[in-house]
Amino acid sequence: MSKTDAHIKWRIAKSGAAKTIxxxxxxxxxxxxxxxxxxxxxxxxTKINWHxxxxxxxxxxxxxxxxxxxxxxxxxxxxxxSVIAIPLGILCxxxxxxxxxxxxxxxxxxxxxxxxxxxxIVVGIIIYFWLVKPALPFTGKPLGFSALSGSAAxxxxxxxxxxxxxxxxxxxLPDSLRxxxxxxxxxxxxxxxxxxxxxxxxxxxxxxxxxxxxxxxxTAPLLFTAFGNPYMNTNILKPMQSLPxxxxxxxxxxxxxxxxxxxxxxxxxxLWVLILNISTxxxxxxxxxxx
Amino acid sequence: MESSIVNSSGFNAWFGExxxxxxxxISIPKNNVVxxxxxxxxxxxxxxxxxxxxxxxxxxxxxxxKMMLNNEDVYEMHPIFVRLKIGMxxxxxxxxxxLSIYDNVIAGYKLNGMKLPKAEKDEIVEKSLSRAALxxxxxxxxxxxxxxxSGGQQQRLCIARAIAMEPEVLLFDEPTSALDPISTSSIExxxxxxxxxxxxxxxxxxxxxxxxxxxxxxxxxxxxxVEYDDTKLMFTNPKDVRTQNYITGxxx
Amino acid sequence: MDNNQSNIYPQNxxxxxxxxxSLTVKAAKTAKHSNKQIRVEKVFKQALVLIALSMVIIxxxxxxxxxxQSLPSIKALGWKFLGGKTWDPVNNxxxxxxxxxxxxxTSFLALVISVPFSFAIAIFLGEYYPKGWLSELxxxxxxxxxxxxxxxxxxxxxxVLVPIVRDLETKFGILPxxxxxxxxxxxxxxxxVPYAASLGRxxxxxxxxxxxxxAYSLGATRFEVIKNVVVPYAxxxxxxxxxxxxxxxxxxxxxxxxxxxxxxLIPDSIFxxxxxxxxxxxxxxxxxxxxxxxxxxxxxxxxxxxxxVVINVIGKRIIKxxxxx
Numbered sequence: 001m002s003k004t005d006a007h008i009k010w011r012i013a014k015s016g017a018a019k020t021i022x023x024x025x026x027x028x029x030x031x032x033x034x035x036x037x038x039x040x041x042x043x044x045x046t047k048i049n050w051h052x053x054x055x056x057x058x059x060x061x062x063x064x065x066x067x068x069x070x071x072x073x074x075x076x077x078x079x080x081x082s083v084i085a086i087p088l089g090i091l092c093x094x095x096x097x098x099x100x101x102x103x104x105x106x107x108x109x110x111x112x113x114x115x116x117x118x119x120x121i122v123v124g125i126i127i128y129f130w131l132v133k134p135a136l137p138f139t140g141k142p143l144g145f146s147a148l149s150g151s152a153a154x155x156x157x158x159x160x161x162x163x164x165x166x167x168x169x170x171x172x173l174p175d176s177l178r179x180x181x182x183x184x185x186x187x188x189x190x191x192x193x194x195x196x197x198x199x200x201x202x203x204x205x206x207x208x209x210x211x212x213x214x215x216x217x218x219t220a221p222l223l224f225t226a227f228g229n230p231y232m233n234t235n236i237l238k239p240m241q242s243l244p245x246x247x248x249x250x251x252x253x254x255x256x257x258x259x260x261x262x263x264x265x266x267x268x269x270x271l272w273v274l275i276l277n278i279s280t281x282x283x284x285x286x287x288x289x290x291x
Numbered sequence: 292m293e294s295s296i297v298n299s300s301g302f303n304a305w306f307g308e309x310x311x312x313x314x315x316x317i318s319i320p321k322n323n324v325v326x327x328x329x330x331x332x333x334x335x336x337x338x339x340x341x342x343x344x345x346x347x348x349x350x351x352x353x354x355x356x357k358m359m360l361n362n363e364d365v366y367e368m369h370p371i372f373v374r375l376k377i378g379m380x381x382x383x384x385x386x387x388x389x390l391s392i393y394d395n396v397i398a399g400y401k402l403n404g405m406k407l408p409k410a411e412k413d414e415i416v417e418k419s420l421s422r423a424a425l426x427x428x429x430x431x432x433x434x435x436x437x438x439x440x441s442g443g444q445q446q447r448l449c450i451a452r453a454i455a456m457e458p459e460v461l462l463f464d465e466p467t468s469a470l471d472p473i474s475t476s477s478i479e480x481x482x483x484x485x486x487x488x489x490x491x492x493x494x495x496x497x498x499x500x501x502x503x504x505x506x507x508x509x510x511x512x513x514x515x516x517v518e519y520d521d522t523k524l525m526f527t528n529p530k531d532v533r534t535q536n537y538i539t540g541x542x543x
Numbered sequence: 544m545d546n547n548q549s550n551i552y553p554q555n556x557x558x559x560x561x562x563x564x565s566l567t568v569k570a571a572k573t574a575k576h577s578n579k580q581i582r583v584e585k586v587f588k589q590a591l592v593l594i595a596l597s598m599v600i601i602x603x604x605x606x607x608x609x610x611x612q613s614l615p616s617i618k619a620l621g622w623k624f625l626g627g628k629t630w631d632p633v634n635n636x637x638x639x640x641x642x643x644x645x646x647x648x649t650s651f652l653a654l655v656i657s658v659p660f661s662f663a664i665a666i667f668l669g670e671y672y673p674k675g676w677l678s679e680l681x682x683x684x685x686x687x688x689x690x691x692x693x694x695x696x697x698x699x700x701x702x703v704l705v706p707i708v709r710d711l712e713t714k715f716g717i718l719p720x721x722x723x724x725x726x727x728x729x730x731x732x733x734x735x736v737p738y739a740a741s742l743g744r745x746x747x748x749x750x751x752x753x754x755x756x757x758a759y760s761l762g763a764t765r766f767e768v769i770k771n772v773v774v775p776y777a778x779x780x781x782x783x784x785x786x787x788x789x790x791x792x793x794x795x796x797x798x799x800x801x802x803x804x805x806x807x808l809i810p811d812s813i814f815x816x817x818x819x820x821x822x823x824x825x826x827x828x829x830x831x832x833x834x835x836x837x838x839x840x841x842x843x844x845x846x847x848x849x850x851x852v853v854i855n856v857i858g859k860r861i862i863k864x865x866x867x868x
Contacts, residue, residue: 015766019671025663029740030684032733036691036699043702088594095591101350108595110856111602117855118605119794121821122844125828126605129612156601163598176385180449183345184399184456185375185573187580189587194402198389217692220796220821224828244694244797251698252801259702266695277690289389290438371577371584375570405576457569 037270044267047260056232057246060255067265069232070246073147076234077226077242078216080151085158086208092159093166093204094192116160120220127153128224147233147240150226154218158211165207169200174291202287206280213276217269219244243269296321296490297342297377297460302356304337304346311337312354313514319460319507324482324491326505326522328498330542334514335494339462342492343377344370360460375399378453382465384445386437386452393433395448396420399456415455422488423451424481443474450481454489461485463493467500479504498538502526510534609845616838624839630807632827637839639846641809645817646847648724649799650792652813653731658785660732661739665781668740669747670769689737697801700730705802717814720804724813727803734798735791739784746780746865747773780865786858790851796821820847 055066092108099105131149135142143149173196181191197204215221222228227239228249247265250258297319304312312334319325327335340346341354344365358365365373386395396416400407407415416433420426425447429440437448446466453461467475482491482504495501501508502522509519510533518525518534529535536542616624620637627638664685672678701722708729709721750773758768774781804816805826818826820843831837 011764011767015764018766018769022663022666022671025660026667026681029660029664029688029733029736033684033688033691035703036695039699039703040695088597091591091594092598095595098591099595104592104595104599108598111598113856113859114602114852115598117790117794117852119796119821119847119851121794121796121824122605122609122848125612125824125841125844126608128828129608130604159598174385176381176383177387179345179348179381180385180387181398181402182348183343183374183379183381184402184452185371185373185577186399186403187371187577187584189584190402190404190580192587195387195389199387213690217694219692219694220825223825244692247698248694248797248801251694251701262698266698269692270695273690273692274687277686290436291388369577369581371581372574375573375577400573403573403576403580405573456573 040263040266040270043263044265047264048267052261052264057230057250057258057261060257063257065257065261067243067246067261067268069229069241070243070265071268072232072234073226073229073240074216074243076236077147077150077154077222077240078212080148080236081154081158081215082208082212084151085155085162085211088155089159089162089208089211090166090197090204093163094170094196096163096167097170098192112160112163115156116164118156120157120218121223123153123156124221124224127156127221132225143237145225145227145239147226147236147238150222150240150242151236153221153225154215157215157218157221161211161214162204162207165210166200166204169203169207170196172203173199199289199291201289202284205287206284209276209280209283213273213280216276217244217273219248243272294321295319296361297492298359299342300357300359302338302341302354302358304334304341304354305352306337306349307351311514312341315356315516317509317516317519319490319492321490322486322488323506324486324493324504326501326508327492327494327511328496328501328508328537329511329517330537331496332513333511335509335511336464338511339464339492339494342460343379343462344373345379375456376458377460377462378456378458379462379464380446380449380453380466383469384442384449386440386445386448388436388438390437391434392429392437392440392448395437396451396455398452419451419455420448422454422485423447424477424484425451441474442470443477446470446474446478447481450478450485454485458489460490460492463491465494465496468496475500510537512537606848609841609848613838613842613845615834616842619835620839624842628809630823632831632833632836635833635835637835639820639839639843641807642818642820642823642843644809645724645803646793646819646821648810648813648817649728649731649803649819650789652724652728653735653792654785654789656728656732657736657788658739661736661784661788662743662781664736664740665743665747665784666769666773668744669750670773673748685737685740688733691734693734693795693797694801696730696734697798700726700798700802704729712814717812720814720816722802722804723815724803724810724817727799727817727819728813730798730802731792731795734795735788738788738791739781742784742787742862743777743781746777746784749780749866750776779861783858783861783865786854786861790854790858793854794821794847794851796825800825820844 052066053071054068056069057067058065096105096109127149131143131152132145133142177195177199178191181195222242222245226242226245228245229239229241233240243265247262247269250262295318298317300316302312302315303310315338327339329335337346342358342365346352346354360376387398390398393416394401396419397412417426420429425444428444437445440448467478470478479500482493485491493505505522507520508522508525510517510525512533518529518531525534526538529538616637624637624639625643626640628640629636629638630641664681668678668681704726705721708726709719712719712721754772754776755768758772763771799819800822803818803822805818805822806816807818810817824840824844828840831840
């Protein structure tokens with residue numbers, strides 16, 4: 001009898017120990033997160049001030065300087081990417097959610113899955129050969145590095161995220177909504193744009209914001225497209241600086257001044273990504289349409 | 292002799308290979324309430340949805356035959372025009388959850404992008420809600436969302452929404468099966484009023500409801516229109532043995 | 544139409560107003576509006592089809608471009624490229640082997656390090672605490688880890704992780720580079736934890752309680768249920784999570800290139816510097832003037848593309864099959 005009791009006690013102890021180990025391992029991931037946040041805040045907070053935000057980087061050796069060109073550049077590049085990716089992404093998501101079983105839907109879905117898995121550096125390579133290198137039809141000269149090509153690369157990375165979340169959101173809407181609209185004599189595009197999309201707006205919007213958060217911090221696709229620029233530039237047909245590019249260039253440089261700039265920039269980038277992620281959660285909760 | 296507003300001849304419908312409506316010939320007279328009854332799976336709902344061309348929205352669905360609205364073949368018009376003339380109320384009330392009661396009623400205009408002057412919109416809303424016997428209950432909360440109403444009120448809102456388009460025919464697909472008895476009877480009362488201005492075709496699986504509200508009744512069985520007669524006559528003296536069996540409860 | 548005064552609704556006084564209003568006017572207006580709408584509707588439907596099609600076209604074009612740009616190197620070097628152990632652009636010697644090794648070692652090492660943590664999180668969130676503030680906290684932590692841009696991981700890695708690793712290496716008598724394959728794998732491991740973790744959590748949650756209750760009623764402990772019922776049932780989903788993490792690790796560029804040392808030599812130990820396919824492309828793409836040079840970099844890009852795509856698609860297929868069961 002006691003042997004079986006002891007065995008049972010052993011099994012129970014094992015179960016408790018397993019639980020403890022699992023909890024420890026699970027929460028261990030908090031450590032690197034805190035370490036990164038802590039370090040970036042510590043190094044970056046002292047570097048950020050008004051000058052930092054409005055000035056351009058100074059040449060090596062001169063103190064001061066800021067990241068204005070990277071802030072403006074990031075904003076413009078992501079904005080252009082959004083203008084391309086959001087309409088195309090939402091419309092593709094609409095097609096996929098409305099046509100479940102056509103052949104085109106199958107291959108399109110597969111293509112979107114593949115697009116989502118393409119490594120970011122490869123996206124950069126592709127856009128280089130599509131938009132940067134080839135000679136333009138009218139001028140005969142290549143466009144060269146440009147913010148526009150950077151936006152195109154980021155758009156390719158944004159679209160799968162937007163398409164997925166739009167498709168999933170709209171799929172959840174009941175058929176009765178669609179039927180009610182069509183039975184009133186409404187044309188198909190009105191049913192989609194004035195009934196389905198508004199009812200699913202929280203899901204679609206959160207997908208959009210998520211995609212922006214994802215590409216705001218991307219560097220690799222911009223290496224051979226937007227390329228970076230030490231000066232302020234608002235012309236999207238020319239090379240432009242972006243926050244992640246600046247961080248990469250200055251962090252890997254041997255100059256302490258530039259390291260300082262990179263820390264400040266990292267803090268701003270981190271805050272930006274954080275804010276976007278939090279907004280996604282708030283929007284999903286607040287704008288949800290009660291069906 | 293009442294004039295016929297909807298009539299079908301040789302009408303058939305399929306879901307893929309499934310022949311669910313077989314050679315139906317029926318003539319619906321104007322300003323009547325016609326009940327369509329029959330056991331589940333008899334094709335009554337499918338037939339109803341063929342009248343306003345909702346059936347073809349399902350992948351793999353098709354139909355053949357003539358379906359006339361006022362001497363125009365519904366299948367030779369663009370579906371949008373058909374649905375502007377033939378309104379539909381569904382089994383589960385489906386007001387648009389993102390719109391207010393007011394906007395729900397004029398949804399057929401507003402969502403279509405038609406700009407109407409506010410006075411005209413107000414008129415339409417008040418008239419439609421009155422005809423649906425809902426105006427008194429909601430006139431002070433027109434800006435509220437439609438989903439906060441009770442089931443019976445929501446269904447009347449859907450009726451108002453359909454009426455706002457000024458259709459000639461109103462189709463009802465088991466409109467009270469999801470409602471409680473009190474709401475059911477208020478809607479049945481409504482049918483009586485509505486038929487003054489519209490022609491009503493009501494699919495119901497509830498025989499007693501068919502007997503209560505309709506002028507004529509059609510009995511469907513396994514896709515065929517077995518019998519179609521004045522309601523009083525059909526329930527007191529059915530001509531087909533299948534009708535008799537259904538009415539006496541041999542099957543349901 | 545409206546000729547009767549309704550007796551039930553005495554306020555229906557507008558019945559009078561409508562006696563004169565021609566209903567045909569409204570119907571005609573609606574009909575004219577709808578005519579235009581029908582044309583717009585057609586264009587809309589065609590546009591949707593076009594856009595869905597363009598996704599397929601984009602992906603095919605990506606593949607096509609990669610192949611076309613790799614052709615010079617494929618023609619010049621053939622299969623020897625993959626086995627070539629020397630990468631010397633100055634002397635026009637291009638061998639991808641060091642980068643293949645670097646990619647495989649960093650990714651698999653990162654996977655090995657991260658999987659215990661990912662699974663622990665998956666089981667914690669799927670089994671022990673599926674709801675509650677603790678669960679929300681951990682979920683948010685995981686999302687944040689996935690949200691941090693890779694360049695920031697790299698930056699932090701250079702200034703925080705590398706000195707730590709250097710100290711460790713000195714203690715153990717290893718050449719104290721600090722940077723190297725090991726450091727890169729560490730950073731990668733942190734970055735890929737969320738992928739296997741969140742997918743794992745989803746599949747663990749989907750294990751039917753009926754199965755678990757059956758085991759409990761036989762006297763099994765919590766851990767035994769997890770080990771013998773939950774994990775075997777969720778096996779394929781957990782595997783898909785690992786694939787997704789692997790796919791992420793293979794394609795990661797920035798954090799890796801900042802801490803791996805960027806050396807084209809085959810690393811002789813995991814503490815030596817090295818290179819991955821992604822990092823060598825990032826480093827040398829803009830300097831590659833020679834056609835074969837550039838083309839061999841692209842060829843590695845093609846390889847990376849094929850491998851990550853296959854892994855991702857297989858992973859997603861497994862998930863779809865799992866969720867449909």
